[in-house]
Amino acid sequence: MKTGTLGLLACVALAVAGCGRMGDSGMNPMRWFGGSNQPTTLDPEGGYPTQNQDGRQPIANVTAARWEPLYEGGMLVVTGVAATKGWWDVALITEVPMPSGRIRPDQNGVLRLRLVGNPPPQNTFEAAVPASPATDTITVSMTLSHSALANLREVVISGGANSVTLRR
Template sequence: MKKTLGILLVATLTLTACGRVRDSAINPFNWFGGSETVETSEEEVNPLIPVKKDSILNREPVTYRGTPVADLTTLKIERVAGGAIVRVKGVASSQGSFDVRLEPENEDLIPVKGVLTYTLLAVQPPGFRQGPARSREITAAAFLTNQQLASVRTIRVVGANKTLQSRR
């Protein structure tokens, strides 16, 4: 009983002290003060908004340094809701390939005589060892909508040494 009364008394004193801490500098919520409305002129620059030339979104376009992948092993077209996924697996000439892309050769994905052509590209840095084929495998995929597939009869994927295609 005496312990409970002591704990209750200490808790009450601590709680009443919070009223004094609320407006003091000890309280972290008071460190920056309240907000205020400030008029801005058109010439004033907001420091929170980056200048367009320094923006991540407005950088100069970087040229893609990818080269065609040496060998293509499999080409699969998998039907999914709303279209199809074109999935290609290839073997790069050396280990360490990255930034793998399946780039369309046709402008705006419009097939030429029913053929939609892609190229399997990857950035392949020099100086890496060749290693076993399993360690050099890379995969890329592209989604095509039903509207894009409407006039496509053949999908062709080009590599450096081999071309694979799939027909309807």
């Protein structure tokens, strides 16, 4: 055999050895020049959150909930009354963290939501005056697509002191 052929066979043997079970070893030619920094998972760094990281507090009472039909699905409209005047940034959030726009009920067809907001700053007029149900109602809404509504049996909206269940 010629030395060129022997050298070529040695290179091929080394390349094949690096691609087998020893793919993570230094003999793998794909790792010789820094290797590949491809992620091995699609999970976010630190994993998915296990609880809702929203710092807002529950609104004291949920007073009503209803469905409004939409062409692309449905709109859930929820009304509540806070303990004091001046609550702001009120929203409906899921009890289990879900990506925005991809809200789904659990395996039993139940969607669990919380009515939350930020209270007024302490030592202000709003923080000292109790809210009046006649004038200080808070109304928020959440739209759900037809695909999110497909497996939905009921929605449970909870506040600080009570919860309202809305069946479909």
